Amino acid sequence: MRATASRGGRWIPALALGFACSAHANPGNDPLAWLQRAAQAARSTSYSGTFAHTNGDRTSTVRITHVNVNGEENERIEPLDGPPHEIVRRNDDMFCYFPDAQTVRLDRRVTPGYFPAVLSVAPAAIASSYDVRLGKVERVLGYDCQWIRLEPRDVMRFEQRLCAESTTGLVIRAKTLNEQKQVIEQYTFTDLKLGPHVARSNVKSIFEARIKRWITDSKPREEAKEVETGWSIASVPAGFQKVTELRRTLPGKRQPISQIIYSDGLASLSVFVEPNSTPRTEEASSEDGTTTFFVHPKGEYLVSVLGEVPLATAQQVARSVTRR
Amino acid sequence: MTQEISSLMDSELEAHEAERAIRACSLSEEQKQTWHLYHVIGESIRGHAPRSLALSTKVVEALQAQPTVLAPRRRIEATTFTRVALAAAASVATIGVVAWMGQGGQGGAPSPVVAKSASAIQPVSIKSTLAPRDSAQPLDVQDYLAAHRQMPSPELYRPVNNRAPAAAAR
Numbered sequence: 001m002r003a004t005a006s007r008g009g010r011w012i013p014a015l016a017l018g019f020a021c022s023a024h025a026n027p028g029n030d031p032l033a034w035l036q037r038a039a040q041a042a043r044s045t046s047y048s049g050t051f052a053h054t055n056g057d058r059t060s061t062v063r064i065t066h067v068n069v070n071g072e073e074n075e076r077i078e079p080l081d082g083p084p085h086e087i088v089r090r091n092d093d094m095f096c097y098f099p100d101a102q103t104v105r106l107d108r109r110v111t112p113g114y115f116p117a118v119l120s121v122a123p124a125a126i127a128s129s130y131d132v133r134l135g136k137v138e139r140v141l142g143y144d145c146q147w148i149r150l151e152p153r154d155v156m157r158f159e160q161r162l163c164a165e166s167t168t169g170l171v172i173r174a175k176t177l178n179e180q181k182q183v184i185e186q187y188t189f190t191d192l193k194l195g196p197h198v199a200r201s202n203v204k205s206i207f208e209a210r211i212k213r214w215i216t217d218s219k220p221r222e223e224a225k226e227v228e229t230g231w232s233i234a235s236v237p238a239g240f241q242k243v244t245e246l247r248r249t250l251p252g253k254r255q256p257i258s259q260i261i262y263s264d265g266l267a268s269l270s271v272f273v274e275p276n277s278t279p280r281t282e283e284a285s286s287e288d289g290t291t292t293f294f295v296h297p298k299g300e301y302l303v304s305v306l307g308e309v310p311l312a313t314a315q316q317v318a319r320s321v322t323r324r
Numbered sequence: 325m326t327q328e329i330s331s332l333m334d335s336e337l338e339a340h341e342a343e344r345a346i347r348a349c350s351l352s353e354e355q356k357q358t359w360h361l362y363h364v365i366g367e368s369i370r371g372h373a374p375r376s377l378a379l380s381t382k383v384v385e386a387l388q389a390q391p392t393v394l395a396p397r398r399r400i401e402a403t404t405f406t407r408v409a410l411a412a413a414a415s416v417a418t419i420g421v422v423a424w425m426g427q428g429g430q431g432g433a434p435s436p437v438v439a440k441s442a443s444a445i446q447p448v449s450i451k452s453t454l455a456p457r458d459s460a461q462p463l464d465v466q467d468y469l470a471a472h473r474q475m476p477s478p479e480l481y482r483p484v485n486n487r488a489p490a491a492a493a494r
Contacts, residue, residue, distance in 0.1 A: 082477075082478065083478040084478075085476075085478050087475070087476075094474075096476050098476075098478050098480075098481050100478060100481075101478065101481030103481050105476055105480075105481075107474065107476070109474060110474065111474070114473065114475070217481075220476070248471050250467045250468070250471060251467050251479075251480055252467070259471060259472075261472075268472075269472075270468070270471065270472040272468060272471070284463055285463075286463050286465060288465075291465070291469065293463055293465045293468065293469075295463065304468060306465070306468045306469060306472045307472065
């Protein structure tokens with residue numbers, strides 16, 4: 001399939017240049033070019049709408065507005081279920097407003113990768129873990145949409161199907177399937193506006209003006225930087241790479257706990273290590289949709305793995321956590 | 325026999341004694357109840373709230389007869405009884421391995437004895453339950469999920485003054 005590239009070195013620069021320029025051009029029949037375009041569209045295009053997220057038994061609805069002005073990403077996310085709150089993001093700086101608690105939480109995004117930004121690495125890296133193919137073209141939400149199918153090359157991850165809007169490449173529907181080809185998680189826009197007429201004012205906080213004096217919680221931002229946790233994973237499943245490691249304060253925990261994040265470009269998992277204070281003596285697990293949680297007591301420490309991965313993946317990772 | 329069951333739970337029996345006790349538990353309804361009751365008592369002593377006291381064998385059987393629904397994936401809460409079943413199955417498996425090792429543990433394929441005991445475990449549908457839950461310590465996924473997704477939940481700040489110290493401190 002790659003005969004053109006391997007036949008002679010002189011083609012490679014031309015292809016690379018063509019690839020770099022093709023982000024907005026029609027990617028034709030190249031599935032990896034479609035992936036590249038989908039990743040770029042989530043960052044560089046402007047869009048506004050509401051999407052529904054179903055994971056296992058739970059469904060939630062989220063309003064999102066994303067505007068790119070001179071390369072700066074501005075985004076406002078408002079979950080529409082449960083107590084009101086919103087997340088306003090400027091590139092990686094996140095401001096999370098909780099009006100009920102009169103608290104604004106400052107945080108820094110450490111990994112991209114939530115709908116419709118589904119990819120976090122170059123598509124070529126994804127191709128080593130997934131067989132990427134183009135599916136059919138379908139009309140979704142009134143837009144022509146190209147399905148991209150990502151079939152896992154092993155049992156360590158789930159199958160994914162992404163539906164990219166034809167003119168911009170933005171992913172407007174995404175499904176995750178289990179080994180039995182049943183949909184276990186789905187994101188789908190229910191209404192969507194695309195293009196430059198999405199107003200920049202829509203990415204500003206709507207809650208900020210409602211509270212006179214906000215309590216500022218800046219701890220999450222201070223903690224959102226890479227540190228040496230002293231822990232490592234001896235048996236990382238193929239295709240997964242470490243994204244970062246940090247220490248996070250979780251509610252009800254006295255000390256910050258270690259968190260190491262891994263991703264295969266599509267699916268990610270977090271490894272948490274903390275003192276086993278309860279103490280827990282047995283392994284335990286829970287699965288809901290794609291969310292797998294596996295707890296592994298390791299002497300005086302407790303290892304927990306949470307991710308959008310099959311249980312076997314979480315188990316392999318948790319059981320191979322070692323002191324560096 | 326009740327003494328044997330008690331000893332079995334405390335892992336004080338030799339392999340052949342354990343096998344006898346397990347067989348008794350699985351054959352006699354009365355012994356099955358004893359086994360169940362002892363675990364409930366054990367849990368109470370350890371300060372865990374005994375769960376599903378009234379869950380009869382019939383209910384468990386009905387649950388096990390259900391086809392495994394894979395979408396949406398959802399774990400059936402491990403009841404005290406299934407935990408007992410798991411423990412029993414684990415013991416049977418251990419006995420299988422011990423018996424095999426006792427036979428000289430020749431390399432290569434495991435002997436048919438092991439294979440047989442392994443297949444005998446299957447009907448208890450352990451495969452779909454995997455790790456038993458520690459019933460007294462429910463898994464608190466929510467905070468880990470929020471940290472993993474970098475999507476803070478309003479739960480983090482409720483109640484404001486005594487949940488997140490960072491929020492309360494100015």
